[in-house]
Amino acid sequence: MSRDEVGFGQGKPPDRDGSAVRWSAAAQQAGPLAERAVPRSGQAVPRSGQAGPWSGRSGPRAGQADLAIASRGLTKRFRRGQLAVDGINLAVPAGCVYGFLGPNGSGKTTTIRMLLGLIQPTDGGHQLLGSAMPAGLNAVLPRVGSLVEGPAFYRHLSGRANLARFDAADRTADRRTARARIDQALDRVGLLAAAGKHYRAYSLGMKQRLAIAVSLLQPRDLVILDEPTNGLDPQGTREVRALIRQIAADGVTVFVSSHLLAEVEQTCTHVGVMRTGRLVFQGTLAELRDQHAPRIVVRTSQPELAAKVLADLELAEVTSDDHQVSALLGDAAPEQVNATLVRAGVPVAALDTPRPSLEDLFVQLTGEGFDVDG
Amino acid sequence: MSTADQAVQAGPARPASLGPVLRWLRFFWSELSLIFRRPRNLAMLAVIAAIPVLLGVVLKVSAPAAGNGPAFVNQVTQNGVFLTLAALVVMLTVFLPLAVAVVAGDSVAGEAASGTLRTLLTVPAGRTRLLLVKFSAVLVFCLAACLLVAVAALLTGFLLFPVGRVTLLSGTTIPLADGLLRVLLVVLYATAGLAAIGAIGLALSCLTEHPLAAMAALMVIVIASEIADSVSQISAAHPYLPTHWLLSWDGLLRAPVDSAVTEHGLLSFAAYAVIFGSIAWARLGAADITS
Known part of the structure; x- marks a missing residue:
């Protein structure tokens, strides 16, 4: 060069x-x-x-x-x-x-x-x-x-x-x-x-x-x-x-x-x-x-209990599976959610507030891969 | 602060008084330098200059038997000035139209092929303005090519043959200087004829993004026109062929000048230039530039 x-x-x-x-x-x-x-x-x-x-x-x-x-x-x-x-x-x-x-x-x-x-x-x-x-x-x-x-x-x-x-x-x-x-x-x-x-x-x-x-x-x-x-x-x-x-x-x-x-x-x-x-x-x-609000994701061995706590905190769209629970974070502060979970006796293995990357948003908007419609 | 900075900061108050004509001339000059610095075109011009020299040498080595060969060839051995006319006759059938086809065919299609057309138009050069510059440059190229033939032939003629008072077709003999003036008139007439062919090439060039296609199409038109011009069965159509009047400059070599035929020829050239110039303008003015 x-x-x-x-x-x-x-x-x-x-x-x-x-x-x-x-x-x-x-x-x-x-x-x-x-x-x-x-x-x-x-x-x-x-x-x-x-x-x-x-x-x-x-x-x-x-x-x-x-x-x-x-x-x-x-x-x-x-x-x-x-x-x-x-x-x-x-x-x-x-x-x-x-x-x-x-x-x-x-x-x-x-x-x-x-x-x-x-x-x-x-x-x-x-x-x-x-x-x-x-x-x-x-x-x-x-x-x-x-x-x-x-x-x-x-x-x-x-x-x-x-x-x-x-x-x-x-x-x-x-x-x-x-x-x-x-x-x-x-x-x-x-x-x-x-x-x-x-x-x-x-x-x-x-x-x-x-x-x-x-x-x-x-x-x-x-x-x-x-x-x-x-x-x-x-x-x-x-x-x-x-x-x-x-x-x-x-x-x-x-x-x-x-x-x-x-x-x-x-x-x-x-x-x-x-x-x-x-x-x-x-x-x-x-x-x-902002099109895609951040979520809170909690990894825990007791997802049902965690889901109940998140619902009590009035977080929307609470979903859970065997290992983790997630919900829309909304205006809640993640550290407060964490404190509440721990106080309620939920064993929190990991807590994350992933924002969808722009990459994800872009792909959502434009479609995956090479599917140029028409 | 540099002058560049001053220029930039004076931006909004860009001088409007500077004549558009001056700026047009600058664009025109840039177009000319593009044509005349292009190695391909220079090689072409070199060949164009070499052929009259070759013709002179051939005539010196073996003078043709009387009555044979192209027009004016027989007079060359008596007077070198006639080599210019003989060379123009030889060159106007194929070589000069070919050179014009290359330059005119490339003019717009070449810019489209390299993508520079879109840059020129967004600069903005203006579509009509661009076309005017292109046609003017083709015109200058036609003049340069014809002059080159005449000058190369004249120098060769002076070197190889006796030169003196010029005997015109009407039998009158005029001084050498007047004879050269007549040659210049012939050059200008041939330039006009080539410019008409150039206008056709410009129109073709606006219709395609492939310069070679435009060049080839123009050569096909020229050759087809020359063939049709030699078929006597369709003589009624001959006056309307683009190449029919290309060699009709005999009248310029008489005393007094017989302008009837040349005027007809010039009219034909003008008609072709206007018609195909309009086609080029209509096409480029409305075309979607997707190259």
Whole structure:
């Protein structure tokens, strides 16, 4: 692995333009990610199945300015009749890091292509940064950085020449600042040292980072990244995650799709979960966790007695088998439950309060294994 | 603070006064450098430059018997300037259309195949704007290829043959400089003819994600058109064939210039460019980019 790859996202050379300092300052202002879980507006993010983002709000103000991405009934049916995206209502609050989760083939990339105007929805519509699409595409897209379905570049050009090509294509880009902006984008993704190398000589991680660099050529209000860590090794994944945090710390809304839950869990404040073209969950990460309340599980040789004690404590859903008893924990404190059990003479061999892992929730929402319905 | 930072922080107030034309030119320039720095295209241009040289050498070694060979070939041994015209006649049948097919067929389909089309459109380059840049670049390539043939042939002609006052088809003799001007007119006319073929290639390129398919389809069209053009039974259809007027620049070599036929040819080229440009525009403007 080359030197520049190792240094990516962490040990920035201190003599470079002080941008690393700027980011960390911004990060402090923004606070830890957990505190930003609630959208700035303070409004609850509508769940899928409930009212869409454009309905049920009062007046023309309608809070759409708070949403970086809002879609209503966005649908794509391909010519062969396959329903790739089925009426999804996205609500991505401005300033959040939104994880767009779903197994491969669940419609994530098709949704992103519709958001960016690459393909036309067969039904429904959406807004980006408060402007209705596709009418506002040319006005809004300069403020939106994107990476769609993996890196795509000119193989015979260097990394820098590739960025220059895309910058030249941008109808809003200023030629006079191009060089500085390109170098800065390369620096942010840690490719400055490899900028002169041919793209075809890049490793997969470098290609992914160059693709992210394209989305950083201009100051953006929204960055949409489709599977930015696809095919990367753990090191590369970590680097991209750090980069996403840095982008978000600048106050940019980040919409990142992934089929890897761990990635979303570590970087995102909000999640939308896709399953076979439908948005089966949308909300904050905390709301996703709350979908499944923690239980208390007691291992004991006297399950009947333990079950009675838990029922006396008014815990719900008490179930028991030969070795253990479990119930919904609710508001009860596990140590108090333990004390009560012991006082009642229950021999407590082990006591646990397992929270379902996000992994479990994800699998519950999206289905096991490879069962891509239809 | 670096200039980059200043540029970024000046973001929201991005200069709007900078003419869209300048930015279009920058995009156009980037497209041209993509075409003219591509090793494949450079190799093609090298071959295009080499063939007139070969033709000159062959004619020097063994002058054809009078009345044989392509047009203008017999005059070459008397006046090297005619090598440019002989070379254009030879090149316009296969080699130049082939080169245009490669560049035009690759223009949009090549971007689609490599995935760069989706990046260009999300940058956003604008679909119509992208198509205009692509067609303009194909046009420049046509001009460059024709000029290359003419210049290579002219240099060879100057080296191998006597050069002097040019005797036109109408029998008039004009000074060398005027003769070269006539050659330039022929080059421009041939460029227009190739650009019409390029427009067909651009439309084909918008219909597929496989650049080779677009190139092959365009070559099939060119060759089929040339074959149809030689079948006298369908002579009524000849004026509507895309390649029919490609060599109809005799009128430019008369004194005074007889522009009736060339005007007809230019009209045909313009019609092809407009029709297939519209097809390309309609197709790319509405297409779902799934590549």
